Amino acid sequence: MNIGIGLPIGDPATLRTWARRADAGPFSTLGLLDRLVYDNPEPLVALAVLAGATSRIRVQTEVLLAPLRDTALLAKQAATLDRMTGGRLTLGLGIGGRDDDHVAAGIDRSTRGRRMDEQMAVMRRLWSGEPYGPGAGTIGPAPARPGGPEVLFGGFKPVALERVARWGDGFLAAAAPSWAGGLFDTVRGFWKEYGRDGGPRLVAQVNVALGPQHVTDDARSAMRAYYAFTGMADRMVAGMLTTPTQIREAITAFTDLGADEVMLYCYGLDPDQVDRIADVV
Template sequence: MNIGIGLPIGDPTTLLTWARHADAGPFSTLGLLDRLVYDNPEPLVALSVLAGATSRIRVQTEVLLAPLRDTALLAKQAATLDRMTGGRLVLGLGIGGRDDDHRATGTDPRTRGRRLDEQMEVMRRLWSGEPYGEGVGPIGPTPARPGGPEVLFGGFKPAALERVARWGDGFLAAAPPSWAGGLFDTVRGFWQQYGRDGEPRLVAQVNVALGPQDVIDDARTAMHAYYTFTGMADRMVAGMLTTPAEIQEAITAFTDLGADEVMLYCYGLDPAQVDRLADIL
């Protein structure tokens, strides 16, 4: 089982410390979420900085809201980061759930799923070295990974789960084990339906805070603020894991479900959490 760290967004200046500690530890991946109308760092820019400060750990968008972005430019940015990190980029993609993000970019939230499918068709072609279109040549650089960086899709609805088999390499499940098992099975079913070889990569995400009470309180406050728009912030914060036993139990449960990786997402700013989490693995 690979274990990754989801990075807090409250203070971008702390992220280099988080990244260096994680790179020196037993962790596989650094993840960073995406929003536009929020006080968070832009993930591709931030992960580029973190990739340059680390040597082996993967960097993952968790998830990047692709419909907000220009397709050709996103393809070039992702290929550049993948090439310059030697294939360490994992491109987690989703459609987003906030109308204000779409209003800020002039995109239509009603067509965001269809737009993401169209974007993937274009990006897969560009990453394979094909021209953009009639009269427009290829857009480089060539990614380190043939066909482009590894792509994971997040989401819960059937269309999002089917997208994994149509365009992706795996699935990112931001759900507890009791719910994730059914999502994993649905993704596997679509994978077989589309005749894909091998198995989809399954990545789980759990929210954690480990340390003194002030660290846990900081994490809960930040997570509540982030999810207030859902109307379910209290319930989501209540599900945060705050003890070694809870975190180990979740990792075991996801292992039993066949997950390939568990991302331990941290909202609290204290970078010493990286070392505390390393100690319990």
């Protein structure tokens, strides 16, 4: 089982410390979430810095809100980061659900799913070296991996899970094991329906905070603020894992469900959590 670290967003200046410690430890991936109208670092820019500060660990958007971005430019940015990191990029994508993000980007929220599908058709074509279209040629550089970086999709509705089989390499489930199992099965079903070889890569995400009381309090406060728009922030905060036993049990549960990787997402700013979590896993 691969174990990744989801990075906190409260202080971008600390992220190189997190990244270097994770790179020196047993972790497979650094993940970073995406918002536009929020006090968080832009993930592609931030992960480029962190990739330069590390040597082996993968970097992953978790998830990048693709419909907010220009398609050709996103394809170029992702290919550049993938190429310069020697193929260490995983592009986790989602459509986003916040009205304010779409307002600020000038995008009609009601079209975001359709726009995502259109974007993937274009990006897959560009990453394969084909021209953009009439009046515009190829857009380089070529990514490190033929056909583009690894793409995971997040989401919960059937249309989002089908998108994994249609356009992606795998699925990112921000759900507890009791819910994730059904999502994994649905994704596997679509994968088979589309005649894809092998199986989808399955990545689980769980929120954690490990350390003294002030660390868990900090994490809960940050997570509550981030999810305030949902009206369910308290319930989500209640699901945060705060003990070694809880974290180990979650990893075991996801392993039993067939997950390939578990991302332990941290909201608290204390970078010593990297070492504490390393001791657990």
